[in-house]
Amino acid sequence: MDASPHDTDRISGTRSAGATAISTRTTGVPSAGTTRSTGAGTPSATGTQSVTRALSILRSFSPSCGGVTGPQIAERFGYSLPTAHRLLRALEAERFLVLDPVTRRYRPGPEFLRLSAVIVDRDGGVAPAFAALRRLRDRTGETATMFWRFADERTCVREVPSDHAHRVTPGVGRRYPLARGAAGLVLLLGEDERAVRDRLRNERPGLLADLSAARARGFAVTVGETIPGAVAVAAPVPGLRRGLVAISVVGPAQRFGPAEAEAVGGLVAEEARRLTATFRH
Known part of the structure; x- marks a missing residue:
């Protein structure tokens, strides 16, 4: 699903004993020092x-x-x-x-x-996006989320949790790889196939076949990819910029069989099209 097995939650509201609340990504972060000017207004x-x-x-x-x-x-x-x-x-x-x-x-x-208030006031798409997630949660009974792409990662920027005690929640602010999970797949649909293959094929066996299936359906479905026993359904929202935003519904497999996933996929794709029309206007 759309959360890492080392992240808190994300089924039934329980937390992994090894969960950490602080990201440990430190690669490439240089040592700190004092701020100086190097002249011509350029920071050192x-x-x-x-x-x-x-x-x-x-x-x-x-x-x-x-x-x-x-x-x-x-x-x-x-x-x-x-x-x-x-x-x-x-x-x-x-x-x-x-x-x-x-x-x-x-x-x-x-x-x-x-x-945040500045963004909400400036961006006319924020309120419709929140409304779309609430509709998806209400219509499916499962957690609805929105992901934004940043380079080769995606970040959960909004979620409307399921009302069920037994639920899956990816976690706002958490980052995940593009090659795993339904939201990651649909964010790759707008990319050149050769570029995707060369860059990410080693991270997910059968990546191109999975992308082809998602493109034909208009949504992607993944099972247990980042949380055992969880199902995710996602569709891209190309209205802002292709490959930037995706919306997703995620829930435990006990309530989310193949038939339910197909039905939810249609709902998610419908809301994605509605958002796209909103962003373009």
């Missing part, structure tokens, strides 16, 4: 590194994260403890983080709300 490499590190901290938050401490950030990202504290204090000063005086944990701050 050191200053850019500090910005990159601060953004990595912000991206590590998820709904299941109860806040972070300096030692946690230092350990997860390989920073020195003074560097971790310096970055956290800087983000707090700019209101991107707030510090709980009791637990001494940092949590997302009010600046996120302000920026």
